[in-house]
Amino acid sequence: MPEALLYWLSWPLLVGxxxxxxxxxxxxxxxxxxxxxxxxxxxxxxxxxxxVVAGLSCRADSLLEVGQMLVIWLLVLASGATACQLxxxxxxxxxxxx
Amino acid sequence: MTEWLLDAVLAxxxxxxAGGALHARNRYAGVxxxxxxxxxxxxxxxxxxxxxxxxxxxxxxAGLTGVxxxxxxxxxxxxxxxxGVSFARHRLAAAAVLVPLLMILxxxxxxxxxxxxxxxxxxxxxxxQSGVSHPVTAxxxxxxxxxxxxxxxxxxxxxxxxxxxxxxxxxxxxPWPLLRAWSRSLAPLLLLAGGYLLWSGSSAPGGAFQAGxxxxxxxxxxxxxxxxxxxxxxxWPLRLLVLLGLLLFLAVAIACAxxxxxxxxxxxxxxxxxxxxxxxxxxxxxxxxxxxxxxxEAREASA
Amino acid sequence: MSTTLFWLAxxxxxxxxxxxxxxxxxxxxxxxxxINLMGSGVFLVMIALAARVVPSDPVLVALVVTGLVVAxxxxxxxLRLAGSAERGKSS
Numbered sequence: 260m261p262e263a264l265l266y267w268l269s270w271p272l273l274v275g276x277x278x279x280x281x282x283x284x285x286x287x288x289x290x291x292x293x294x295x296x297x298x299x300x301x302x303x304x305x306x307x308x309x310x311v312v313a314g315l316s317c318r319a320d321s322l323l324e325v326g327q328m329l330v331i332w333l334l335v336l337a338s339g340a341t342a343c344q345l346x347x348x349x350x351x352x353x354x355x356x357x
Numbered sequence: 358m359t360e361w362l363l364d365a366v367l368a369x370x371x372x373x374x375a376g377g378a379l380h381a382r383n384r385y386a387g388v389x390x391x392x393x394x395x396x397x398x399x400x401x402x403x404x405x406x407x408x409x410x411x412x413x414x415x416x417x418x419a420g421l422t423g424v425x426x427x428x429x430x431x432x433x434x435x436x437x438x439x440x441g442v443s444f445a446r447h448r449l450a451a452a453a454v455l456v457p458l459l460m461i462l463x464x465x466x467x468x469x470x471x472x473x474x475x476x477x478x479x480x481x482x483x484x485x486q487s488g489v490s491h492p493v494t495a496x497x498x499x500x501x502x503x504x505x506x507x508x509x510x511x512x513x514x515x516x517x518x519x520x521x522x523x524x525x526x527x528x529x530x531x532p533w534p535l536l537r538a539w540s541r542s543l544a545p546l547l548l549l550a551g552g553y554l555l556w557s558g559s560s561a562p563g564g565a566f567q568a569g570x571x572x573x574x575x576x577x578x579x580x581x582x583x584x585x586x587x588x589x590x591x592x593w594p595l596r597l598l599v600l601l602g603l604l605l606f607l608a609v610a611i612a613c614a615x616x617x618x619x620x621x622x623x624x625x626x627x628x629x630x631x632x633x634x635x636x637x638x639x640x641x642x643x644x645x646x647x648x649x650x651x652x653x654e655a656r657e658a659s660a
Numbered sequence: 661m662s663t664t665l666f667w668l669a670x671x672x673x674x675x676x677x678x679x680x681x682x683x684x685x686x687x688x689x690x691x692x693x694x695i696n697l698m699g700s701g702v703f704l705v706m707i708a709l710a711a712r713v714v715p716s717d718p719v720l721v722a723l724v725v726t727g728l729v730v731a732x733x734x735x736x737x738x739l740r741l742a743g744s745a746e747r748g749k750s751s
Contacts, residue, residue, distance in 0.1 A: 334546075341539040348533060364663065368670045375674055375697050379681035384689055391693050398700055405667065405711045407721050410703075410728070417732050422696070425732070429689060429739040433746060451683040455676050462672040469709060470664040477717045492718035493725065501722065508726045515733035519740045566725050570732075643729065650736040 269317035276310030279303045293350040301343040305336055367404060371397050384433075388426045395419035408562040409493050412554065416570040417647075424577055424651050488628025489559040497564065498632045502621045506610065509603045509639060512646045516599065519650060520590065532583035540582035547575035555640050559629075565636045569643025576648035588649055595645060602642025606635055667708035675701030688742035692735060699731045 286299025312332045316325045371394065378391040395418030402411040480492050480500065487495035497505050551572040558564030579585040588595060609631055614620045623631050678698030685691055703724045710720035 337539060338543075341535055344535050345533065360663075364666060368666070371670065372673060372677065375677045375700075378693050378697070379677065379685065379690055384687070387690060387693060391696070394697075394700075398704075401667075401704070402707060405707050406714065406716045407707050407710065407724070409721055410707065410724055413725055413728050417728050418700075421732055422735060425736055425739055426689070426693070429743060432743050433689065448684050451680050454683070455680055458679075459672065459676055462676075463669060466668045466672060466705065467665065470662055470668060470712070473712070474709075474717060476719045477713050480718045492715070493722050496718045496722035497725065501719070504723070504726055508730060511730050512733050515737045518737050522740050522744045564725075566729055570729070647729075647732065650733060 265317040269314040272310050272314030272317065276307045276312075276314060279307030279310060283307060294347060297343050297347055301339050305339055308332055308335055363404065367397065367401050371401065384430055388423070388430055391426065392419055392423040395422060409564065409567065412562060412567040413570060416567065416574050420574040421570060421577065421647060421651050424581075428651070486628070488623070488632050491558060491560050491562070491564075493562070494558050494564045494632075494636075497566075498635060499623065499628060502606075502610075502635075505639070506603070506606045506621070509606060509642060512643065513599065513603055516646050516650055519653070532581070536582045537584060540578050540584060544575055544579055544584075547571060547578070551575070551640070551644075555636060558636065559633070565639040566643060569640045570647060572640065572644035573647035573651065576644065577651050580648070580652045588652060590649070595649075598641050598645040599649065600642070602635075602639040605638040609635060664708050664712050667711070668705055671701045671704030671708060673701075674698075674704060677701075688746070689739075692738050692742065695738070696731065696735060699727070703727060 280303070283300050283303030286303060287296050290296045290299055309332055312328045316328060319325050319328070374390050374394040374397060378387050378394055381387040381390055395414060398418055399411045399414040402408070402414055477492075480496060483500070484490060484492060484495055487499040489495050489499070551568045554563035554571060555565065555568035556563075558568070576585065576588075580588070590596065610621045613622055613624070617624045675698050678694045678696075678701060681694035681697065682691055685694060706720045706724050707716070710717040710724075
């Protein structure tokens with residue numbers, strides 16, 4: 260029964276993904292300065308989204324859906340990394356090196 | 358139950374972001390909250406069964422309006438913008454006007470929730486003759502093509518109005534290599550997605566407006582990354598591109614009125630090719646006009 | 661309370677939040693945001709009405725799609741006008 264197994268496997272992945280999202284948001288709210296907030300947000304959210312995508316892939320009907328979700332994850336990964344770099348550089352230019 | 362939970366969370370988030378966008382301590386935070394508001398609104402459109410709108414809102418509400426507001430913010434002198442906030446008395450007076458208004462509005466809207474309109478059946482019933490199989494596209498480019506024609510004219514008028522005010526100072530900072538590289542690899546993907554939206558518009562959510570705004574977002578991104586040179590109004594192909602949609606639409610309308618049954622009544626069997634041609638032209642025009650409106654005619658930054 | 665009525669009420673509330681901002685705020689940028697919020701409230705009412713039937717009423721959806729593009733072009737023009745008014749004041 261691979262379907263049922265996959266279905267049950269998807270639960271820990273989804274819950275783990277949501278936990279990472281929650282941790283990232285908590286970091287955004289509680290961390291003291293720009294860099295550590297960015298660090299919390301981008302790392303935890305990328306990982307969280309990856310886990311959610313993996314969890315949903317276990318429930319997908321076709322390989323096409325899995326492929327679409329993987330492409331979405333890769334795009335978010337790359338744009339998240341770029342946006343993080345830009346924000347960090349902007350913060351450094353505004354406040355000077357410290 | 359879960360549906361109610363989703364609705365309630367989305368609505369609360371929407372209203373809180375709206376309040377925050379207006380009353381945030383500084384303008385910058387307000388603009389950021391407004392961008393987030395646009396994203397939540399896109400989610401709500403998807404929830405309410407209007408994916409066409411969700412696509413357009415994600416590109417326009419969150420993307421283009423955000424760039425517009427941030428660029429306007431950069432042009433304005435620094436300041437929180439809170440200096441003119443009125444007294445508590447004024448707020449109370451405003452609330453005293455608004456609370457009765459809310460009651461009247463709700464009373465007026467309440468009976469509408471139960472009414473049924475005959476339009477959806479009419480729209481889906483005539484779909485066979487409209488030349489496309491997606492009802493929203495059929496409404497936009499066949500049943501109510503007049504509206505779309507005028508909408509293109511409004512877009513052109515806004516662009517001409519903005520041009521009367523002289524060139525906007527839209528300064529592009531020295532772009533970072535990473536942004537440059539990423540926008541270079543993203544641009545073909547955006548072009549592909551825009552083309553797909555345009556093509557799928559005849560049978561699925563998508564169409565000229567969504568594709569046009571997506572392409573405009575791509576142009577704005579490339580411009581911000583400094584890959585594209587400044588858009589120049591004096592460059593004639595660009596002017597042609599802006600006018601193309603309206604001119605072609607008008608030409609089709611006049612040809613229909615002159616040789617056929619009437620203003621914008623497509624002849625039998627011609628609906629599909631005509632709609633396709635108009636949609637392609639409208640997409641290009643919308644993309645060109647929106648990107649001109651957003652990134653304007655920049656003088657190169659001196660840096 | 662039905663889903664339609666709920667979203668109608670949210671749309672009306674959004675419109676009123678925008679109107680309240682328009683009445684009480686003095687800053688041009690914030691007022692433009694307020695007008696946008698009012699527009700979104702109207703769109704929300706229209707889409708809530710469109711969602712009374714499944715699939716959504718295409719006429720209302722098409723009107724809102726057009727409205728979005730008109731709203732963004734009007735916002736662009738308004739921001740330019742506000743910008744040049746500010747420049748005129750400061751110079």
